[in-house]
Amino acid sequence: MGNIIQIFQNSDALADAVAKRWIELAELSIERSGAFHVALSGGSTPKRLFQLLAQPEYSPKVQWPKIHIYFGDERAVPLDHADSNYRMAKEALLDHVPIPASQIHPVYADPDNIQECADQYAQVLKQNLASENNFPQFDLCLQGIGNDGHTASLFPGTGILNERQRSVAEVYVEKLESWRISITFPVLEIARTVLFLVSGDGKADILQKILQKALEGEGDVAFPVQRIDRKEIEWFLDAAAASKLSKEAR
Ligand code: 6PG
DSSP: OEEEEEEESSHHHHHHHHHHHHHHHHHHHHHHHSOEEEEEOOSSTTHHHHHHHTSTTTGGGSOGGGEEEEESEEESSOTTSTTOHHHHHHHHTGGGSOOOGGGBOOOOOOGGGHHHHHHHHHHHHHHHSOEETTEEOOSEEEEOOOTTSOBTTBOTTOGGGGOOSOSEEEEEEGGGTEEEEEEOHHHHHHSSEEEEEEOSGGGHHHHIIIIIHHHHTOOOOOSGGGGOOOSEEEEEEETTTTTTSOTTTO
């Protein structure tokens, strides 16, 4: 896995850099195919990025009518729930830019019907995305990382880590005592670009474990992120998150 690592002084500079890269990737995709199909990450880190993209400094640079929004994972809560990844993106970005509603694809994750919901989202991806090796191909998967090395909802010790047939699957996360729906490794591996946005000193340890080991070629793949089998991953970090990386790893 080729890691392309860029480190920025603070979280604002990081969000600015990722906003610029997001806009660049959107333009490249629109030039190539007429559209930009992007899977947004959840959690708290991307909120600043989403808010920036809606700002007058950035928003006019995006051909919003050609943008198609998906989610890399979702919690099994209503779309208006405080924990919903869709709600965060809606409030920070989607309510402020002119993307046609038909091009915004939330994940409906009903805990009482979770497998069918996962299969339904797989259908949404199949119907809207080009496929490569029988998996839906995103132009960009925007990813975060947890301090246990998960991304999307590919959590350590869960069965979804071994899912190589389905593009979207349900996963019960014991420590969170909750169901989630997530894209699977094959989708991350086939995406045109995978970009990790990581901020804050709380992520310094996991980044050191993952990126340092990749550099040193240590074989253990203890963390889900290390199991993404693809040529290249772009890492956008702030100095706090990168604080435990050696000079060589930067
Ligand atoms: C989610 C995410 C998840 C997230 C990491 C980091 O639904 O929680 O998709 O993979 O990216 O947990 O979350 P933070 O940005 O909140 O640290």
